[in-house]
Amino acid sequence: MNVRVGARTDVGRVRQGNEDNYLSSMPLFGVADGMGGHLAGEVASETAIEAIRAAAAGDDAPTADRLREYVGEANSAVWAKAQDDPDLRGMGTTCTLLSLDGTQVHLAHVGDSRAYIFRKGELAQLTEDHTLVERMVQEGRLKPEEAQHHPQRSIITRALGVDASVEVDVQTQAVRPGDRLLLCSDGLSSMIEEGAIGETLGSDLDPQAVADRLVDLANEAGGEDNITVVVLDVVDEHAKDALRAGADSSPGRDADELAEPGGARRRSKRGWFVGIAFLTLAALAVGAYRYAVTNVLWFVGVEGDAVTIFHGFPEDVGFLSYREPAERTDLEVDELPEFVRQDVIEGHKVDSLADAHEYVENLEARAGEFASPAPEPSPEPTS
Ligand code: MG
Numbered sequence: 001m002n003v004r005v006g007a008r009t010d011v012g013r014v015r016q017g018n019e020d021n022y023l024s025s026m027p028l029f030g031v032a033d034g035m036g037g038h039l040a041g042e043v044a045s046e047t048a049i050e051a052i053r054a055a056a057a058g059d060d061a062p063t064a065d066r067l068r069e070y071v072g073e074a075n076s077a078v079w080a081k082a083q084d085d086p087d088l089r090g091m092g093t094t095c096t097l098l099s100l101d102g103t104q105v106h107l108a109h110v111g112d113s114r115a116y117i118f119r120k121g122e123l124a125q126l127t128e129d130h131t132l133v134e135r136m137v138q139e140g141r142l143k144p145e146e147a148q149h150h151p152q153r154s155i156i157t158r159a160l161g162v163d164a165s166v167e168v169d170v171q172t173q174a175v176r177p178g179d180r181l182l183l184c185s186d187g188l189s190s191m192i193e194e195g196a197i198g199e200t201l202g203s204d205l206d207p208q209a210v211a212d213r214l215v216d217l218a219n220e221a222g223g224e225d226n227i228t229v230v231v232l233d234v235v236d237e238h239a240k241d242a243l244r245a246g247a248d249s250s251p252g253r254d255a256d257e258l259a260e261p262g263g264a265r266r267r268s269k270r271g272w273f274v275g276i277a278f279l280t281l282a283a284l285a286v287g288a289y290r291y292a293v294t295n296v297l298w299f300v301g302v303e304g305d306a307v308t309i310f311h312g313f314p315e316d317v318g319f320l321s322y323r324e325p326a327e328r329t330d331l332e333v334d335e336l337p338e339f340v341r342q343d344v345i346e347g348h349k350v351d352s353l354a355d356a357h358e359y360v361e362n363l364e365a366r367a368g369e370f371a372s373p374a375p376e377p378s379p380e381p382t383s
Contacts, residue, residue: 314347
């Protein structure tokens with residue numbers, strides 16, 4: 001098999017920078033959605049993609065196991081970089097990686113970027129989101145349609161670069177001419193309904209036009225996040241000009257497997273549901289921890305009487321708390337003017353250590369301005 005490819009990444013309509021990255025280099029394709037303060041998310045996704053590119057150089061047909069290794073290497077690269085630079089600490093990235101290998105594709109996946117297959121007019125999600133809301137859906141506590149708009153939908157339970165090692169999901173799917181595959185960041189899947197994704201993939205547009213259309217739709221729906229899509233049309237290797245519409249007739253395939261591309265996933269989900277039910281609380285704890293490490297990195301709060309910079313997050317998520325004092329300042333909470341004191345007592349969240357320093361400097365200035373009129377500095381009495 002061969003593929004024809006369309007890809008696009010877009011900052012969206014709300015974010016300042018684009019923390020997504022993608023890879024489109026036959027036979028390897030991928031999407032990474034970074035997170036972390038300031039530029040850290042961008043660094044994380046770029047580091048991951050570059051590490052994968054380097055690890056896979058010269059590999060003409062990466063197997064599922066090789067994909068797992070590549071994602072592992074990407075994890076190590078992001079983790080190492082985050083350890084070296086305090087401004088990058090806690091950064092992470094999703095990664096959904098696909099390789100074409102003859103009549104099948106392999107997928108490796110961590111986080112909430114997705115892979116879909118569109119076949120014979122039907123869309124099926126191949127990857128399972130590593131998110132809190134997906135867990136809640138599996139546990140029957142949330143309907144799938146509620147998950148898409150859930151306020152905590154972006155809390156992911158697995159990411160690259162937030163730990164020295166990471167668990168990677170891999171799978172292999174048979175493909176045939178006429179299949180259309182989609183890799184996307186959550187900036188697409190959280191903004192438009194799957195019906196609209198399926199409709200667009202079902203159009204006669206070429207892969208690049210489909211990629212462009214999907215990005216446009218996400219932007220029209222608000223563009224609240226960075227949007228990245230990679231669209232792959234599976235074509236017969238020997239029919240260079242094969243059209244999607246005419247490439248739908250290779251004989252000897254398993255009809256059931258073709259009719260229900262998501263069947264394997266649904267079956268395995270059911271099994272997992274039973275297995276994981278009693279681990280719900282542990283899962284929530286892991287989710288909360290990942291949330292802390294990947295979503296909220298720093299805050300300025302109080303320890304004892306001292307204004308202190310913390311790593312972590314001020315409030316408890318579920319029953320779990322994660323906060324570590326990082327730097328104690330000379331400022332005492334009583335010195336703060338009333339209107340900022342409460343903010344600090346509750347914990348003022350910032351995106352990076354640098355921002356925390358800036359905020360503390362601000363507090364110091366405010367403390368000076370609003371201090372009860374200090375006695376005019378008088379010359380030291382000399383006697
Ligand atoms: Mg995103």
